[in-house]
Amino acid sequence: MTRPPAPRSFSRCLAFFPAFRLSACRRRILSLLACLLVCVLPLGTLAAGQPDSGPRVLVLHSYAADFSWTRELHAGIVSVLQAPEVQARYRVEYMDAKHHDSPAYRERLINLYREKYGTARFDGVILTDDHALDLVALCRKEFFPRTPLVACGINNPRSVPAGVDDLYTIIERPAHRETLTAALAQNPHTRKIFVAIDATLTGEVILQEFLEQVRPLTSRVAVEILPPMAGEALLQFVRDRSPGELLYLLVYFQDAAGRVFTAEEMPRAMGAIAPVPVYVAWDFQMDSSVVGGCVTSAFGHGQKAAQTLLDRLAGHQPPTLYDQLQGVSRHTYNYAALQRFAIPLSSLPKDAVVLNRPLSYFEIHRSAILSALAIIAILVLIIVLLIQNVHKQRTINLSNTEIMALNREMIETQLELLSTLSEVIESRSHETAHHVQRVAAYAALLGRKYGLSEEEIALLEAAAPMHDIGKIGIPDAILHKPGQLTSEEFEQIKQHTLIGQRILETSDRKLLASARIIALQHHERWDGTGYPAGLKGEEISLPARICALADVYDALSLGRVYKQPWPRDKVLQFIRQERGGMFDPRIVDLFFEHLEELEAIKLRLSDPGTSQQL
Numbered sequence: 001m002t003r004p005p006a007p008r009s010f011s012r013c014l015a016f017f018p019a020f021r022l023s024a025c026r027r028r029i030l031s032l033l034a035c036l037l038v039c040v041l042p043l044g045t046l047a048a049g050q051p052d053s054g055p056r057v058l059v060l061h062s063y064a065a066d067f068s069w070t071r072e073l074h075a076g077i078v079s080v081l082q083a084p085e086v087q088a089r090y091r092v093e094y095m096d097a098k099h100h101d102s103p104a105y106r107e108r109l110i111n112l113y114r115e116k117y118g119t120a121r122f123d124g125v126i127l128t129d130d131h132a133l134d135l136v137a138l139c140r141k142e143f144f145p146r147t148p149l150v151a152c153g154i155n156n157p158r159s160v161p162a163g164v165d166d167l168y169t170i171i172e173r174p175a176h177r178e179t180l181t182a183a184l185a186q187n188p189h190t191r192k193i194f195v196a197i198d199a200t201l202t203g204e205v206i207l208q209e210f211l212e213q214v215r216p217l218t219s220r221v222a223v224e225i226l227p228p229m230a231g232e233a234l235l236q237f238v239r240d241r242s243p244g245e246l247l248y249l250l251v252y253f254q255d256a257a258g259r260v261f262t263a264e265e266m267p268r269a270m271g272a273i274a275p276v277p278v279y280v281a282w283d284f285q286m287d288s289s290v291v292g293g294c295v296t297s298a299f300g301h302g303q304k305a306a307q308t309l310l311d312r313l314a315g316h317q318p319p320t321l322y323d324q325l326q327g328v329s330r331h332t333y334n335y336a337a338l339q340r341f342a343i344p345l346s347s348l349p350k351d352a353v354v355l356n357r358p359l360s361y362f363e364i365h366r367s368a369i370l371s372a373l374a375i376i377a378i379l380v381l382i383i384v385l386l387i388q389n390v391h392k393q394r395t396i397n398l399s400n401t402e403i404m405a406l407n408r409e410m411i412e413t414q415l416e417l418l419s420t421l422s423e424v425i426e427s428r429s430h431e432t433a434h435h436v437q438r439v440a441a442y443a444a445l446l447g448r449k450y451g452l453s454e455e456e457i458a459l460l461e462a463a464a465p466m467h468d469i470g471k472i473g474i475p476d477a478i479l480h481k482p483g484q485l486t487s488e489e490f491e492q493i494k495q496h497t498l499i500g501q502r503i504l505e506t507s508d509r510k511l512l513a514s515a516r517i518i519a520l521q522h523h524e525r526w527d528g529t530g531y532p533a534g535l536k537g538e539e540i541s542l543p544a545r546i547c548a549l550a551d552v553y554d555a556l557s558l559g560r561v562y563k564q565p566w567p568r569d570k571v572l573q574f575i576r577q578e579r580g581g582m583f584d585p586r587i588v589d590l591f592f593e594h595l596e597e598l599e600a601i602k603l604r605l606s607d608p609g610t611s612q613q614l
Helices: 068-081 103-117 129-138 176-186 201-219 231-239 265-273 298-313 335-340 366-395 400-428 435-450 454-466 469-473 487-493 496-504 510-521 542-558 568-577 585-593 595-604
Strands: 019-021 056-061 089-094 119-121 124-128 149-154 167-171 192-196 222-225 245-249 278-280 292-296 329-334 353-355
Touching (some): 068 089, 124 298, 149 298, 176 278, 176 292, 201 222, 231 265, 335 353, 435 454, 435 542, 435 585, 469 496, 510 542, 542 568, 542 585, 542 595, 568 585
Parallel strands (some): 019 119, 056 089, 245 278
Antiparallel strands (some): 292 329
16 A cells, blocks of 8 residues: 655654664563553564574564554464464564554654663664655664665555665566456357546556556457445446456445445455455455455565565575565455356466365365275176176187186186285275285184184175275274264264175175175174174174174284274183174184184284284
């Protein structure tokens, strides 16, 4: 924002800041009302324990902290000064020039500063907006004779005072042409653009810059500058707009009737009632009802000012004038306004930021969807390989030797793919690398001791690793939760048995059919209190009863994501206690009869570096 140069009657330049020295321990917040002075509050204070080596900086704001532009400038400055590698010690002053700007007020303000900082010294000074620059430049020799100055938010290079050495200026040049060029691309049927701006001195300077920038666009579309109006008249004009027109709001801090508005007030009011898109020039105008534009960032200006001062203090020589600064204007749009005026996202510039855009279903469920796609891809690969094998069976020589060899190849392929799929599932569950191999080996041993045939044992060993395939459908937040599950979360995780059944129900081949039964029933209990169906005793398939004990034994012995492994004696005590409860009594008896063989399997297939309870 800007203001006219201070009157020459002020050129006598009251003695100001004869010497600057800010004590490293000063922490009090000063507040002094001097006549019309209502907002001179040093907000930056030294934090306890800050190192003495940090630079000492004075930040002088032209306007009060209730102005959103000033708040964002200050936030950008502080984000750099408070960085861990900087830890600057800084003081802050607000001139409040939006409300008080008379020569008498400025004299009292300078007297106040002299009283506060008469013996202080600073390593650098950051000035925001033209009023602060004018004040300090007017009395530079007495203010800061050898102190670097950085001024940001300056409206026009011509307003930078001549002959001020060690001054680095950042020009605030809104990207009017970029905003209107983008607006025409987003609204190709536009016939006319109405530009709203107040009649303040700030508005006059901004209007001059606007006219210079958009002159090339006037051959494409009519651009009309609205005359100063009272607030209600302006809002009525906005209500009367029709399709084919756009509104571009610059600054409107004061209407023709003398009523003063906050920076956000007029953008909010116009955007809420406008039947056509409203574009703006600054980020503090970005109410959800306006479309947006290539808006200038006060935060970015503040960051650049602080970084420029640090570069200068480090011994570098930054440019004395930053104009058309990159990185402080960015295409920013409101999703709700874009939807309201049917402006497609594809019409926005590639680097545009869209505020308040709801997340897509894929973004919300990205992990689960990608995991499901991986499983589907593996299953499709299984099906393709099976089809290829079937085709090969029908076309090769039907001799018994070749048929037997082909069958073996098909079975081995199924086993390898199912093993790979099982390891993918366990990896997603954060289980150990050999968990599925151990469960399969335990199940095969118990099945053999139970008296199953070799074919049944082979099917059991191949299908057992698929017992937890349904976990692919459980959200990561529940599956990987280290603490105890809530009742609602436990109900969700119980669904993995049904999900596993649905994944495997596409085929009735013996291997997948056996895997489907195990996936569905391995959490049923012998006493009938399990899930999902509450089956009891021999209603539960034998392979599922065997896998249930094998899975629990391995999980308790080597731990899961939500618990540490149990001691061996505790594991065995638990299994003994659950004889006839969770587990088939006969399988429990076989377990203890062949415990040494089971523990040998656990030792042989243990994960490298994993502690085990033997």
